[in-house]
Amino acid sequence: MRHRPALPxxxxxxxxxxxxxxxxxxxxxxxxxxxxxxxxxYVRLAHLSPDTPPVDVYVDDPAGKVKGLTFDAVPYGVVxxxxxxxxGTYAVSMRKxxxxxxxxxxxxxxxxxxxxxxxxxxxxxxxxxxxISVIDDDLTAPPPxxxxxxxxxxxxxxxxxxxxxxxxxxIGTGVAFATTTAYQEVEAGDWTLDLxxxxxxxxxxxxxxxxxxxYSLLVxxxxxxxxxxxxxxxKAGEVTPTGGVETxxxxxxxxxxxxxxxxxxxxxxxxxAGGALAARRGPRRTW
Amino acid sequence: xxxxxxxPASAVTRHRWGWPAPVRRAVSLGLTATTLVFSATAGxxxxxxxxxxxxxxxxxxxxxxxxxxxxxxxxxxxxxPTEVRIPRIDVRSTLVGLGLGAGGELTAPADFGxxxxxxxxxxxxxxxxxxxxxxxDSYRGPAVFYRLRELRPxxxxxxxxxxxxxxxxxxxxxxxPKDAFxxxxxxxxxxxxxxxxxxxxxxxxxxxxxYRDNVVVYAVDDRAxxxxxxxxxxxxxW
Numbered sequence: 001m002r003h004r005p006a007l008p009x010x011x012x013x014x015x016x017x018x019x020x021x022x023x024x025x026x027x028x029x030x031x032x033x034x035x036x037x038x039x040x041x042y043v044r045l046a047h048l049s050p051d052t053p054p055v056d057v058y059v060d061d062p063a064g065k066v067k068g069l070t071f072d073a074v075p076y077g078v079v080x081x082x083x084x085x086x087x088g089t090y091a092v093s094m095r096k097x098x099x100x101x102x103x104x105x106x107x108x109x110x111x112x113x114x115x116x117x118x119x120x121x122x123x124x125x126x127x128x129x130x131x132i133s134v135i136d137d138d139l140t141a142p143p144p145x146x147x148x149x150x151x152x153x154x155x156x157x158x159x160x161x162x163x164x165x166x167x168x169x170x171i172g173t174g175v176a177f178a179t180t181t182a183y184q185e186v187e188a189g190d191w192t193l194d195l196x197x198x199x200x201x202x203x204x205x206x207x208x209x210x211x212x213x214x215y216s217l218l219v220x221x222x223x224x225x226x227x228x229x230x231x232x233x234x235k236a237g238e239v240t241p242t243g244g245v246e247t248x249x250x251x252x253x254x255x256x257x258x259x260x261x262x263x264x265x266x267x268x269x270x271x272x273a274g275g276a277l278a279a280r281r282g283p284r285r286t287w
Numbered sequence: 288x289x290x291x292x293x294x295p296a297s298a299v300t301r302h303r304w305g306w307p308a309p310v311r312r313a314v315s316l317g318l319t320a321t322t323l324v325f326s327a328t329a330g331x332x333x334x335x336x337x338x339x340x341x342x343x344x345x346x347x348x349x350x351x352x353x354x355x356x357x358x359x360x361x362x363x364x365x366x367x368p369t370e371v372r373i374p375r376i377d378v379r380s381t382l383v384g385l386g387l388g389a390g391g392e393l394t395a396p397a398d399f400g401x402x403x404x405x406x407x408x409x410x411x412x413x414x415x416x417x418x419x420x421x422x423x424d425s426y427r428g429p430a431v432f433y434r435l436r437e438l439r440p441x442x443x444x445x446x447x448x449x450x451x452x453x454x455x456x457x458x459x460x461x462x463x464p465k466d467a468f469x470x471x472x473x474x475x476x477x478x479x480x481x482x483x484x485x486x487x488x489x490x491x492x493x494x495x496x497x498y499r500d501n502v503v504v505y506a507v508d509d510r511a512x513x514x515x516x517x518x519x520x521x522x523x524x525w
Binding site for chain 1: 387390391392393394395399405407408409413414415416418420421422423424425426427428429430432433458459463465466468470471472474475476477478479481483485486487488490491493496497498500501505506507512513514515516517518519520521522523524525
């Protein structure tokens, strides 16, 4: 990646001003965003065309508000981290590896980002009919103790696949090359997924799916037949704590500026005495 | 300070009870040894020390039937986080592991001067909301996260893992009553590596010996987006 996305200066100032207002208002409860960063959506880039050599991938904001960025030489099978982008419509372009950035791109596709939305923008299909697909990602968390998984089929070695969790639900049936299944909820835990052409024998993949977490399973051309790569779309911790945290003993509570000023002399005297004590006791390791 | 009641020895397992100065002076040497013993026996409920040698929680991995080297997860290899630093508010602390109390609540570090990370959450630098908590104060004065409330969007928080400082950018701060803690916002799944810093705030309820509110700082991964290694076998040149 050559550049980092950047908010325009005005937006930054607005955000800072809004933040300052919130802080000034004493941080009203519930003011924080549902996800940490308010006002962004997510895009990640992928190369899922098995017979296409590495490509340079560009993300540009035609409105010019966000600085363009580039991933160089993205090979088949790669899915990038998510980029956080302000809502808007972006152009994702692909060029042959090393091609002049000023040259016309081989492919361009628009993706519209709204706050909290997430998209995987991927080069898909065989090289002969290469296209850019926008795959919408659903990052809403599954219920506690359950995981969400879908299959992104990007291998030409098995044009059709049935994917089933051993002793569990089918993840996808008759899934065609260059398509993506819907998310399927499963119990969190260890699973073996069987990937097989309809009526045939296939490959088993063992995995651990964590509760509260969303996955995309990439099915790829490997050196010998199929291979898989489990990508985390959104992840939570293993166990969600209950409520808040007891992180204070009150030693600084009730302090106010006038009180402090009034008690200044007393404090100073106390500090002097304490200092003498401390000198004898050595450094205090903890508060 | 002298008005504080002297606590029984078992108080060492309860982080909320500070040691009155006279007792601390009298038993400081013995206490160090005692603490070590209690740490070993009570480490599970306290959530520190005993898990330090264990590997980090397993990262989901797929092992399909193909040849080649086993995938190596650089994050898992890096191990647990060891240190946090926040230059803007002059904070630098080693990190202890934190677990859950009997009621399923996140326990705070035993030491007022040391922050801790939640071991059954996500690892800092890995996708998900990693959580670091520290005390705002002790019985006597400010503690490690006393100035956490001063953080503002744009500030940098760094977490050390495997010899590397991972940068996070503060995007929001908030204060919530503990009885209306926004569990989903703080602990819910995230699409990138994020960080939550938690301490206490608001009014101190002397009857309950507890602050009414929690202060939460939300931060996101400030590294450039990365391209993971491909597990596929495609043409590597034109």
